[in-house]
Amino acid sequence: MKVSIIIPVYNSVKFLAECINSALNQSYDNIEVIAVDDGSSDGSFEILETFVPKIKIIRKNRVGVAAARNSGIQASTGEWIKLLDHDDVLYPEAIENLLAVAGNLNHSENVIYGNVDFINAQSVVIGQLTELNYNSKDIFDLNTITLDRNFGIPSTWFLHKTVFEKCGFFDEITQHDDFEFHLRCALLFDVRFYSSDVKVAKYRIHPEQFTWKVMRKFKNQDLIALKTLDGLESGVKSKYLLALKQLRSNRSLFEKAAYLFRPVLKFLPVNVEIRLRTLYLKVLEYQRLQDI
Template structure:
């Protein structure tokens, strides 16, 4: 049976949270849906959890190849015109699917809908709004050109299938979570508007095994994402201001790992591309300096 909305839940060793994630989608007041759980080679009780829901979901298992590959496998196996994502340790709030699907129904030019989220602890209790920590886009009606500085939270995102047909799937060179989602949104921004809902639609769980807590891995993933964004075959057809922002971001992520002269080349290329974006580049430098100072201060405290 073909569904209108396909919900993709990738899972790697998140069996302790998976049942809650699945149930939160089953309980949605939107019947025209299918749920696809992609087990990315888990070694915990993920399979046992999935068996509890065997009549209500599609279950796919693959060797451990990373979240990008897991999401792509789910998309390829899905039937929906709209693809929603939910990480296995997060939960969808009531009404999420209906709210986001209605936006895509109403605005055919919109390719992606995202929203705010609650930060929740391991027990599922709200801590804060995610926007209070990581910010929110300014243009809620279409934030596509803010995707350099604002990365939509993947578990809040619903994407029109056509987006993946046009710009491609998640880049499978990413073997862990972090950066692969940002790159996908940047590429989708090339051709589609993006709508932001200024309300939480999921609970984003903070716990001890979050991939995003591995800062070294996250920095590596971000460097890869910025490189792939500026090397993409369609990069030259972005608006000048957007290309400049991407190049400033490439400069920031390259500074500590590439020859300084090459990193400065990205900075100068950005300036020449659109001089009006220099304040954006300077903000990135300031943010990088502050992050470096904070890391040094922490080292001093530990010494």
């Protein structure tokens, strides 16, 4: 079975080579790596060129991460799709281990996700995230949690192409394409996001990306949920609307703390900043536990 690793790229010159090498150096060798450069101006495209012919490159001009992902998926020849952000790092046995999990599941009805280590700009591990296992929950409870957040960081997602054929591609208009895709798959097409114990990637947190990667879930998230719920029968929709109202009331204080966190970092010494980032990751983990 062939696996296509899709990497949207935009101005990631500091971390790109490490990311690409991690995709190429997998223990499972039937892979293709497709990097979609979205108009980088910092030398990222030139770095990608040094990896040809080991990787395929697609050039776009500021179309956004969702459109870049879609271009890579549509150009891929693999049966399976592995998403990877341009500053993250795959563990060497990630693909092999994810395929082993996939062998026991219905390919068109599951998106597999796994665990990550958090790393900083110097690739030092500063924390870890072991995903909660919701596999035994019934579909309503599972989808209620989905209204509030993704299951798994997208750089751990692993899915068969038939999921895209069934559910469609990433929404190129909304700012929160991964959240919208997750909701659409789960609520409208009965695709389950399946938790595995595979440690998939090193997920990078650094000043250039910290707000984008951790905070983007909040802005307009409820609007996306409401739009998706419009596709459901009215009786089912009303149950989810009640659940969403409860989620909103539980989330307000955490949102405020999250938005106030990042501006403080730039005024701190590096060693203190790293400690605070690690503490914040623990706070994120605590907030996730409240979803159970």
